Amino acid sequence: MTEGQLLSLAQQVVSGLSAGSIYALLALALVLIYQSTDVVNFAQGEMAMFTTFIAYTLLTWYGVPFLPAVALTLVFAFLLGYLVERVVVRPVEEAPVLSVVIVTLGLYSIFNSVAGWVWGYVPKGFPSPISGGTVWFLGLTVGLLDLWILGCGLVIMVLLHLFLRRTTLGTAMRAVAHNRTAARLVGIPVGRMLSLGWGFSAMLGAIAGMLAAPKIFLEPNMMAGVLLYAFAGAVLGGLSSPFGAIAGGLLVGVIENLLGALVATELKSGLAFFMILAVLVVRPQGLFGTVHRRKV
């Protein structure tokens, strides 16, 4: 392999990591919910899209400056996630998996269609503090936007890790995810923790949406592809492992870009399907997940 080819390969890896960090954030949101409630939230991507539209509205319709708009959006996302869990998911908590899946699909439809009704289906640009431009780094041309996405993604992941490991609230949430009965016995308000978990997940989704929007444009169906890759990432890393979700998401981003560059761009779309299927067949618990033994 010549040096030129190697460089272009490295180039693909870098832009793959940038896309991957968006997948990783959304995968993390999925895993946070799955871990504690055994619910796979099919509406995660649509909730992210919806909150990104809220940010867009604040920024362009009401002229709110960037940072306050982001802060307000995060508050909105948190409340949205909290309410969704409390109002819609809680009643089917004890129901079979199918019911829960269907409820989140219902949410998917609602968010998608309401967003289309309010904001229309014309793709919109989303402002970003970092716009175009590139930097040179070890002979690579790296888009500033890519760097910004990757950087933000990593910072958020570290913050979340610290939150879950070092704060009382984070520990309580992990306890609920680990063993609900035991958590309740030591006095943790389990229900509130679950709602909080959904709230935080929605915030992660909102961040993923706002990071992705400058790149893929804002429209009601923007997250469909992203969600699929996030699923692929979460499944690859293991639905039960937050670290796995991050690693899986980044890996999926890189694989997607390499495949697009080396083989054919059109094949990228089917990739998520085959990746999910392959992982589930070969190693259903994912790369970093743990196997749960069920008593029968």
Next chain:
Amino acid sequence: MVGRILLTVLVICLLTAPLFINQFANFVLSRMAIYTVVALGLNLLTGYSGQISLGHGAFFAIGAYGAAIVANRLGLPWPLCILTGGLAAGLAGYLLGWPSLRLTGPYLAIATLALAVAVPQALLKFEDLTGGVQGLKLSQPQPPLGLGLAQDQWLAYICLVTAMIMVWLTVNLVRSRIGRALIALRDSEIAAQAVGVSLARFKTLAFATSAFYTGLAGGLLAYLLGYIAPDAFTLVVSIEFLTMVVIGGLASVAGSIIGAAIIVVLPLLSSNLTDYLARLLNLVGLSAIGATTKGLIWAIYGVILILVMVFLPGGLVSLYHKAKNLWARTGPVKKAGAGDRPGERG
């Protein structure tokens, strides 16, 4: 006995209806029949054998395209083309059934969701075969001479009769050894296996059969429309399918039919409904710039899905059973009780 008579009357009504209703009504009736076939298939998989599929839109597409391609390339008569579409989808379902053996619950939902997204994109990619964005045209079956039927009436008959055959097949299938095996596996895999039900065999069979039904319906749709394109088979179609099965009632043949009828009629009613909703929102000052209220039908589906799951997990069919139970408990005391044991009276 009463049930038998009602059923016969219903069948006769349905079979004479295409002669008396207009073209549009025939189209709606045909679509109901097609969706019934899908609902039966999906219910076999999700209702009776407990496996979630968000990917039936993909099988629907495979059936439609299978039929259209065979019709255009080989020029086979339409029943064979529809059957080929069904078999192609069935094969795809069988193949997907194998990896699915290792997947349960949410994992299966994720995998089938990915399929539903991948297939329309594959349709765009393999342009030579599928016509890409343009889609495929196919000539609709001509009504046989001498019957004096119009095109739409003949199509309605094709769809109706197919749906009736499939209903009859399904009713018998779920009462057979296979149906019992599927239900047993759904309720407890371990217990079912312990009494000798082969997990692999029946689960793949359920997938293949379910996909076959859906593919058959896809083939019918291709002929009904005379034209198919990838945008008719997006993920929302798969959600639509799941919605109708859930609304009607899981693991119920009657539920499948009710669900199919509702999902076909609902969008027709909802154009008024969403207009009304939009006006209502305008009144309270929430005017939307999107201005297309048509898309709001999906929000209505979503609300219905959630409401049904929370308040009526058994679907509309369970209302009937509930009413029956209520009647049995609170209704007038049956005279039959005495007649059963005449000795007591004497």
